[in-house]
């Protein structure tokens with residue numbers, strides 16, 4: 087395993103285990119396989135509605151001594167209904183209870199836009215299906231509440247997800263604890279070069295979500311998704327190293343200094359996705375893959391499944 091150093095001194099494993107769209111039951115089995123395969127970085131979120139399954143598996147591994155708490159790097163995220171300073175305590179407390187942990191290693195603001203709270207609904211929507219957005223989301227006061235989670239020991243590090251460069255820049259200007267990590271969509275066709283340069287210059291680690299192209303979300307997004315694993319350059323590199331296309335995509339990211347959190351519930355693919363530290367792509371292969379960047383046109387997870395959210399003043403894309 088390779089590690090990425092965060093500015094709080096913690097080491098984030100460069101390959102983590104993604105959990106979006108995995109139901110509780112399948113996730114429990116998958117996380118068992120992942121921990122057995124050597125994953126120690128786990129990425130979940132309050133809105134994935136599966137933290138309890140993560141908590142059950144971690145409790146079994148911790149209580150049996152198969153893993154120590156300080157070997158784990160557990161990440162979860164503040165839901166959009168929690169994007170107000172006075173709601174952060176409550177949502178992190180709920181996540182910690184679900185996860186059966188005293189602290190998370192990294193707590194992320196999941197998205198830069200907020201939703202109204204309506205009971206415990208994760209995605210409150212009007213009758214026509216449009217999201218009940220809260221249009222006055224204020225990042226500065228929200229971040230103060232995130233900083234208090236570090237002081238209280240509930241989060242070792244705090245960070246952001248799906249924020250764009252302008253939003254990140256404004257937040258940094260008033261931050262006492264700068265974000266340790268930015269988690270954004272990043273892969274062969276969306277390489278995020280400007281955002282990466284911005285973060286690298288400020289010591290903010292990057293974590294790439296949907297590194298394999300999120301094939302499973304085609305139905306949710308209501309569109310055909312590009313086939314990253316079928317790209318000729320990926321297939322050729324895979325053949326020349328005797329690896330799978332998925333391993334080439336993941337190796338391309340970690341070899342560029344970025345963490346990845348591929349999701350799988352299939353035990354063989356779970357093992358495959360972490361075996362990316364025993365081969366190296368050549369400079370020619372790295373250049374050929376880098377040239378396939380499509381910039382923002384390569385974005386897959388555009389949040390169109392949240393009807394009307396693109397009207398929010400803090401919609402990032």
Ligand SMILES: NC(=O)c1ccc[n+]([C@@H]2O[C@H](COP(=O)([O-])OP(=O)(O)OC[C@H]3O[C@@H](n4cnc5c(N)ncnc54)[C@H](OP(=O)(O)O)[C@@H]3O)[C@@H](O)[C@H]2O)c1
Pocket residue numbers: 103104105106107129130196247248269270294295296297298299300301302303330332333347348349350351352355356358359387
């Ligand atoms: N912060 C955010 O807003 C955000 C947004 C999206 C994702 N994420 C995080 O990032 C994680 C990964 O992103 P993602 O789930 O969108 O997509 P992904 O990891 O790019 O792709 C997952 C899909 O690829 C398949 N797959 C996995 N390994 C494979 C392999 N070796 N060969 C062929 N197919 C393979 C999986 O199917 P099987 O399960 O059948 O293997 C699944 O359909 C998420 O689970 C979540 O933790 C965060």
